[in-house]
Amino acid sequence: MIVIATRKIDSSTNDIIDWIDGKGGTVVRVDEDNTLQRLHIVSGKGANNSFIQVNQQKIYFKDIVAFWHRKGQSFFADHPAYSLQLDTNHVDISEELAQEWAIVKEYLFFLLSQKRNLGNYFKSSLNKLIVQHQAQAIGLTIPQAFVLTAKEDALNLDLEVITKALSEVAIISFDDATYCSYTTEVTQDFIQTLPENFFPALMQEKIVKKYELRVFYLDGKCYSMAIFSQLDQQTAVDFRVYNMTKPNRTVPYQLPQDLEEKIDKLMHELQLNTGSLDFMVTQDNEFYFLEVNPVGQFGMVSLPCNYYLEKKIADYLLNNQPENHA
Amino acid sequence: MTNPKQAQMYFKLFACCVTVKGAVRSTICDVQRGEIKLIPNSLYTILTEHQHQTYSEIQEAYDYDETLDEYFDFLVENELGFWTDTPEFFPPLDMTWQTYSNINNAIIDIDAASSHDFKAIFAQLEELGCDHIQLRYYTDVSKDTLENHLESTKRSRFKSIELVVKHGSLLDIPAAEALVVSNARIHKLVLHGAPESGIRPVMKPGTDFSLGQMILLSYEITSADHCGVIDPFYFSIDTKTMTESHQFNTCLNKKIGIDAQGEIKNCPSLTESFGNIAQVSLHQAMLQKDFKKLWEVNKNQVEICKDCEFRHICTDCRAFIQNPENEYSKPSKCNYDPYTASWANS
Numbered sequence: 001m002i003v004i005a006t007r008k009i010d011s012s013t014n015d016i017i018d019w020i021d022g023k024g025g026t027v028v029r030v031d032e033d034n035t036l037q038r039l040h041i042v043s044g045k046g047a048n049n050s051f052i053q054v055n056q057q058k059i060y061f062k063d064i065v066a067f068w069h070r071k072g073q074s075f076f077a078d079h080p081a082y083s084l085q086l087d088t089n090h091v092d093i094s095e096e097l098a099q100e101w102a103i104v105k106e107y108l109f110f111l112l113s114q115k116r117n118l119g120n121y122f123k124s125s126l127n128k129l130i131v132q133h134q135a136q137a138i139g140l141t142i143p144q145a146f147v148l149t150a151k152e153d154a155l156n157l158d159l160e161v162i163t164k165a166l167s168e169v170a171i172i173s174f175d176d177a178t179y180c181s182y183t184t185e186v187t188q189d190f191i192q193t194l195p196e197n198f199f200p201a202l203m204q205e206k207i208v209k210k211y212e213l214r215v216f217y218l219d220g221k222c223y224s225m226a227i228f229s230q231l232d233q234q235t236a237v238d239f240r241v242y243n244m245t246k247p248n249r250t251v252p253y254q255l256p257q258d259l260e261e262k263i264d265k266l267m268h269e270l271q272l273n274t275g276s277l278d279f280m281v282t283q284d285n286e287f288y289f290l291e292v293n294p295v296g297q298f299g300m301v302s303l304p305c306n307y308y309l310e311k312k313i314a315d316y317l318l319n320n321q322p323e324n325h326a
Numbered sequence: 327m328t329n330p331k332q333a334q335m336y337f338k339l340f341a342c343c344v345t346v347k348g349a350v351r352s353t354i355c356d357v358q359r360g361e362i363k364l365i366p367n368s369l370y371t372i373l374t375e376h377q378h379q380t381y382s383e384i385q386e387a388y389d390y391d392e393t394l395d396e397y398f399d400f401l402v403e404n405e406l407g408f409w410t411d412t413p414e415f416f417p418p419l420d421m422t423w424q425t426y427s428n429i430n431n432a433i434i435d436i437d438a439a440s441s442h443d444f445k446a447i448f449a450q451l452e453e454l455g456c457d458h459i460q461l462r463y464y465t466d467v468s469k470d471t472l473e474n475h476l477e478s479t480k481r482s483r484f485k486s487i488e489l490v491v492k493h494g495s496l497l498d499i500p501a502a503e504a505l506v507v508s509n510a511r512i513h514k515l516v517l518h519g520a521p522e523s524g525i526r527p528v529m530k531p532g533t534d535f536s537l538g539q540m541i542l543l544s545y546e547i548t549s550a551d552h553c554g555v556i557d558p559f560y561f562s563i564d565t566k567t568m569t570e571s572h573q574f575n576t577c578l579n580k581k582i583g584i585d586a587q588g589e590i591k592n593c594p595s596l597t598e599s600f601g602n603i604a605q606v607s608l609h610q611a612m613l614q615k616d617f618k619k620l621w622e623v624n625k626n627q628v629e630i631c632k633d634c635e636f637r638h639i640c641t642d643c644r645a646f647i648q649n650p651e652n653e654y655s656k657p658s659k660c661n662y663d664p665y666t667a668s669w670a671n672s
């Protein structure tokens with residue numbers, strides 16, 4: 001049995017379940033809003049009897065062959081008994097219970113991590129700055145980056161920079177408008193408007209790119225796609241600002257072998273067997289590594305490149321030997 | 327070319343822009359944007375035989391012909407290709423086509439005499455992994471009856487449902503529209519015998535969210551004999567058709583049909599039956615020896631079509647063919663002649 005923890009609406013999950021079904025595998029899908037109805041965990045003798053119950057179904061750990069933490073908050077997040085007890089007005093008690101529960105939850109994920117795994121729950125969000133540091137140590141080229149708080153320092157930068165969120169892209173609503181933390185250029189004029197001291201902000205060397213790369217990494221292999229966002233001024237700075245009528249050209253890409261090896265090394269170091277990596281390629285064919293997303297959207301790479309990543313992921317979870325396709 | 331650097335560069339089409347050579351002209355099928363561009367065969371040759379040469383090498387091979395620059399400018403301006411100094415980084419699109427299911431799509435025909443057990447049929451189709459179903463009603467049917475037939479699809483794994491229904495006293499345009507709104511899986515409804523022809527989007531009431539499409543036809547569709555029309559209107563310029571057409575039949579592969587009498591066939595318009603749904607399961611029927619015999623008849627094998635520049639975006643009808651004795655003859659409802667590059671008036 002393959003357990004997939006995901007969100008209710010996720011077409012990639014559906015596609016992979018189709019492939020697993022088609023190959024005769026059994027999938028138990030647990031969406032993030034499903035309630036953990038019952039826990040029965042035995043350590044030591046009788047561990048075979050350990051199960052969790054979700055959607056009226058008992059899932060015995062001994063029957064699970066693979067676990068994929070695809071997306072979402074874990075289904076263990078809102079155990080009913082646990083949320084009930086948190087209603088208490090005693091802050092200390094709530095905190096204590098939260099800590100108790102965190103230990104149990106971590107143990108559950110530890111047990112699941114003993115199975116065949118795709119993704120790593122314990123690494124589902126990464127620190128961009130640390131990853132960049134590790135990437136450089138491995139020999140990948142990274143853009144020069146600064147974390148600054150003083151206007152003076154920002155004015156003294158002798159290169160063009162962009163700024164972007166260090167954490168996930170935020171969508172913020174206020175004053176009846178919605179703001180999204182897209183990557184933007186930082187101009188001297190803009191810096192002039194800043195106060196003497198500001199909140200720590202990332203300023204990253206602006207790379208003039210020929211095209212971008214999105215690399216989906218799965219179990220030692222890279223499936224890469226080039227994105228020609230430069231053709232279109234509307235998306236030149238950030239590819240997420242889509243142009244609907246004339247979508248960016250997205251084509252299969254063959255990375256140089258040494259770069260694939262470095263990516264493999266980095267992913268091992270990060271203890272990730274899957275993820276999607278972003279690069280920029282300059283006019284001089286320099287590859288700048290930007291970031292790794294541990295829960296990458298592979299659908300946007302799979303379809304345009306005809307990679308059948310959904311099938312490859314299903315095969316991985318089913319432990320099938322990869323087929324050589326001509 | 328003014329840029330000296332470009333002289334040593336290679337021209338690449340974006341991988342989603344696939345060239346297909348025809349007898350007298352070729353196409354670039356842009357499967358990403360869903361468009362085709364007609365190109366002369368001379369340009370096809372440049373893009374294929376000369377693809378491993380630099381700009382200056384091609385210029386030399388063509389004796390510095392000015393047309394070359396026109397061609398390349400056309401391709402760059404239309405965002406069909408680009409110059410690169412690293413052609414090895416840009417592989418072509420892999421033409422592999424794969425699926426997870428035994429049956430991907432089904433056509434079920436219904437007329438006044440039909441007595442299909444829809445619930446049982448849908449359950450069997452789900453079992454086979456079928457994603458898309460099409461129901462074609464040749465005689466009057468009411469919205470209530472349709473809803474009744476489709477009841478069990480509401481909690482099914484089907485990804486899409488297409489309905490072909492008759493306009494009349496039992497079903498008018500608002501009722502047909504209400505049907506699309508009521509079942510999220512219905513993405514297309516063809517209303518034949520309608521007062522007028524046209525295409526209308528169906529929106530979720532009170533929003534601008536599109537639920538599907540309604541196609542009105544002013545003529546009536548009375549039987550499976552109406553199927554098999556080949557027309558640019560039906561071309562599918564997408565990766566699925568492009569890749570599938572290289573190895574498989576673009577209409578009959580992974581398809582199952584149940585005709586109005588309940589006979590199980592590859593498609594309802596074909597003559598060979600593999601049993602009646604009243605006695606035989608779909609699974610049993612498709613296990614029979616010849617059930618899949620047309621699945622791999624592809625456009626590279628079909629006479630005339632194999633010389634047509636549209637062959638990888640075109641449907642391949644095998645029910646209506648020019649010579650019924652020859653499995654590889656051209657679809658009879660096609661008016662295109664690839665040798666003169668012209669459509670005859672029908």
Ligand code: SF4
Nearest residue numbers: 553554577593595643
């Ligand atoms: S083979 Fe021809 S008649 Fe049969 S479904 Fe396809 S187009 Fe229609």
Ligand code: SF4
Nearest residue numbers: 631634637640660662
């Ligand atoms: S000749 Fe064949 S491939 Fe060309 S349009 Fe007609 S049916 Fe399609």
